[in-house]
Amino acid sequence: MKKIVVVFYVFVSSVLYAQQTEYVDFKKAEVSLDAFDENLKKVTGKVDYMFDVLKPVDSIFLDSKNINGYIVSLNNNDSINYYVENDKFWLIHKFKPSKDNVLSLKFEANPKKTLYFLNKDNDNQIWTQGQGKYTSNWLPSLDDVNDKIEYDFLITYQNDYEVLANGKLIDKHVGDSLTTWKYDMKQPMSSYLAALVIGKYNKKTETSKSGIPLEYYFYPEDSLKVEPTYRYSKQMFDFLEEEIGVAYPWQNYKQVPVHDFLYAGMENTSLTIFSDAFVVDAIAFNDKNYVNVNAHELAHQWFGDLVTAKSGEHHWLQEGFATYYALLAERDVFGDNYFYYKLLESVLDLSRQDLSGNGTSLLDPKSSSLTFYQRGAWVLHVLRDKVGDVVFKKAVKNYLNKYQFENVETSDFIEEVEKLYGKSLTSFVNYWIKNKAFPYDEAFTILKRQSVFVNEYAMVDCEAKSSKCADYLKYYVSDEAKVKVISQVPELVTSDTFKNSFIVRQAISEHVTIIPASLKEDYESLLNDKSYITIEKALYNLWVNFPLERAKYLAKTREIVGFSDKNVRMLWIVLNLNTPYYEADSKYELFNELVNYTDASYNVDVRINAFKYLDLIKSCNEDCKKNLESAKSHHNWRLVKFAKELSEKLEQNKN
Numbered sequence: 001m002k003k004i005v006v007v008f009y010v011f012v013s014s015v016l017y018a019q020q021t022e023y024v025d026f027k028k029a030e031v032s033l034d035a036f037d038e039n040l041k042k043v044t045g046k047v048d049y050m051f052d053v054l055k056p057v058d059s060i061f062l063d064s065k066n067i068n069g070y071i072v073s074l075n076n077n078d079s080i081n082y083y084v085e086n087d088k089f090w091l092i093h094k095f096k097p098s099k100d101n102v103l104s105l106k107f108e109a110n111p112k113k114t115l116y117f118l119n120k121d122n123d124n125q126i127w128t129q130g131q132g133k134y135t136s137n138w139l140p141s142l143d144d145v146n147d148k149i150e151y152d153f154l155i156t157y158q159n160d161y162e163v164l165a166n167g168k169l170i171d172k173h174v175g176d177s178l179t180t181w182k183y184d185m186k187q188p189m190s191s192y193l194a195a196l197v198i199g200k201y202n203k204k205t206e207t208s209k210s211g212i213p214l215e216y217y218f219y220p221e222d223s224l225k226v227e228p229t230y231r232y233s234k235q236m237f238d239f240l241e242e243e244i245g246v247a248y249p250w251q252n253y254k255q256v257p258v259h260d261f262l263y264a265g266m267e268n269t270s271l272t273i274f275s276d277a278f279v280v281d282a283i284a285f286n287d288k289n290y291v292n293v294n295a296h297e298l299a300h301q302w303f304g305d306l307v308t309a310k311s312g313e314h315h316w317l318q319e320g321f322a323t324y325y326a327l328l329a330e331r332d333v334f335g336d337n338y339f340y341y342k343l344l345e346s347v348l349d350l351s352r353q354d355l356s357g358n359g360t361s362l363l364d365p366k367s368s369s370l371t372f373y374q375r376g377a378w379v380l381h382v383l384r385d386k387v388g389d390v391v392f393k394k395a396v397k398n399y400l401n402k403y404q405f406e407n408v409e410t411s412d413f414i415e416e417v418e419k420l421y422g423k424s425l426t427s428f429v430n431y432w433i434k435n436k437a438f439p440y441d442e443a444f445t446i447l448k449r450q451s452v453f454v455n456e457y458a459m460v461d462c463e464a465k466s467s468k469c470a471d472y473l474k475y476y477v478s479d480e481a482k483v484k485v486i487s488q489v490p491e492l493v494t495s496d497t498f499k500n501s502f503i504v505r506q507a508i509s510e511h512v513t514i515i516p517a518s519l520k521e522d523y524e525s526l527l528n529d530k531s532y533i534t535i536e537k538a539l540y541n542l543w544v545n546f547p548l549e550r551a552k553y554l555a556k557t558r559e560i561v562g563f564s565d566k567n568v569r570m571l572w573i574v575l576n577l578n579t580p581y582y583e584a585d586s587k588y589e590l591f592n593e594l595v596n597y598t599d600a601s602y603n604v605d606v607r608i609n610a611f612k613y614l615d616l617i618k619s620c621n622e623d624c625k626k627n628l629e630s631a632k633s634h635h636n637w638r639l640v641k642f643a644k645e646l647s648e649k650l651e652q653n654k655n
């Protein structure tokens with residue numbers, strides 16, 4: 001999983017219920033979902049579980065939350081005792097060791113989370129998020145990650161929709177109004193990786209070097225965004241298969257954007273779901289693209305889906321590996337400097353976390369995402385540096401092959417490295433993994449040894465102004481180093497500085513907020529950049545600095561919408577409303593447009609932006625307040641948190 005906000009604390013349950021796995025081995029689940037009720041947010045279905053009994057036992061359970069209406073049979077016998085209590089379904093029977101038992105359950109689920117029913121542009125969209133939410137909210141199943149089962153899905157829905165689930169589509173039966181899609185898995189997985197998506201989609205398909213079908217789904221209206229959104233997908237897929245040294249473990253790889261997703265992306269087995277905020281045009285690609293999330297979720301198909309951490313203590317075996325391998329894939333696309341710069345950013349973030357007293361051991365299940373993801377990636381980077389490429393790659397390969405379709409802990413991985421390295425890694429593990437403190441000084445030293453670019457970046461420092469700083473902007477230092485200088489001493493920017501690349505110009509729009517008249521024309525050229533961030537910032541700064549030219553700036557940017565959160569459009573409306581002489585007749589209409597963006601028909605980011613602007617201009621009217629109230633019960637926690645905080649603030653201001 002990849003979260004949007006970096007510092008967010010995850011709690012992963014490490015509770016193992018009474019070790020049912022010692023007595024029963026659930027092998028296969030054939031799930032059919034045949035009726036979705038969008039109004040009541042219900043789904044009815046049937047599941048057949050195939051299982052072996054390993055030792056005599058008198059009851060078997062499945063996790064089951066808000067699921068009822070059970071009709072039960074065991075090996076075709078329907079006079080069987082069962083009850084549902086405390087979020088568990090219990091089957092009571094004197095089981096003897098036996099193979100291939102079949103438990104059939106008909107059920108009706110009323111999920112409060114995990115399976116979400118949405119409306120997007122008057123069409124239905126239904127999708128799941130299993131990790132952290134539990135699949136037992138819509139399917140009687142086992143929440144324990146250590147119980148891996150092969151799931152096959154048979155899903156019936158309206159003809160004009162697309163239905164996706166884990167595995168390969170092996171049959172599709174089209175009826176008068178309903179179609180049944182049959183998806184088949186060949187291998188087992190933990191239940192949190194079970195997923196389905198129903199919506200209006202088209203798809204584009206490529207094939208990997210190794211012959212795996214790569215399916216890219218998109219909304220019918222987004223055909224021009226397919227290329228920038230999915231750019232580098234095949235390159236990164238081919239790269240990771242080669243780099244990891246173990247063939248992609250599943251039959252195909254599908255990626256699908258959904259509306260108002262809870263996170264950036266989720267690595268469901270063979271079916272990555274990601275936020276449609278990452279569906280970008282060619283301009284937005286430059287600022288905010290899907291490449292990193294794409295690589296991260298793909299890497300999880302091995303690290304997380306093929307081998308799965310036994311408990312939260314070993315969560316870094318998923319997130320640290322996915323972060324590290326995503327970085328390697330991005331290095332293949334964007335080059336070495338990009339790679340080392342990202343590692344440097346991690347060191348800085350981790351050192352800040354430690355200095356503020358929030359550092360934790362990598363094995364602490366309550367660690368921050370920053371620790372699990374970035375420190376985890378760092379451990380692998382340092383370990384590879386220590387043992388060498390050959391040992392590292394062979395060990396990763398052995399680890400994946402040995403534990404495939406099983407569960408792992410940190411020592412399982414370390415032992416595979418030690419076997420090839422020939423020496424103990426105990427002190428390495430203590431120092432880099434177990435210790436609460438992250439050795440950021442040492443990490444920084446390693447980076448400086450590895451990268452000329454990092455060395456230079458560290459050397460360029462204008463916090464204490466020096467005569468060299470103006471030269472840095474004139475002569476060749478890296479773009480990243482120039483950005484650093486501009487952020488520290490924006491007044492050094494000259495007309496020549498504008499001749500630099502896109503990211504340097506973006507830094508100018510961000511840091512040069514007082515624009516000297518001599519730079520006015522250069523600054524105006526920022527409005528032509530292929531970056532919605534640069535345009536947004538430049539428009540605002542120009543509007544503030546040159547009041548007499550406001551009409552000109554507004555006229556130039558009138559057609560620009562910006563990202564999917566409409567960043568440029570909303571700023572434009574607010575600036576227009578505050579430019580009294582400009583298009584005086586249209587103010588009322590524009591204000592209504594802004595208020596309308598708070599409505600539930602818009603995505604979470606559009607709504608948050610609109611609420612923020614309306615609060616800023618102190619104009620959250622009745623419609624805005626009504627939409628704010630309804631936002632509090634949205635399924636997306638970011639919007640809920642925002643709406644609650646803003647409501648409280650508005651209440652306080654009233655008093």
Ligand SMILES: [Zn+2]
Nearest residue numbers: 001002319322
């Ligand atoms: Zn992840």
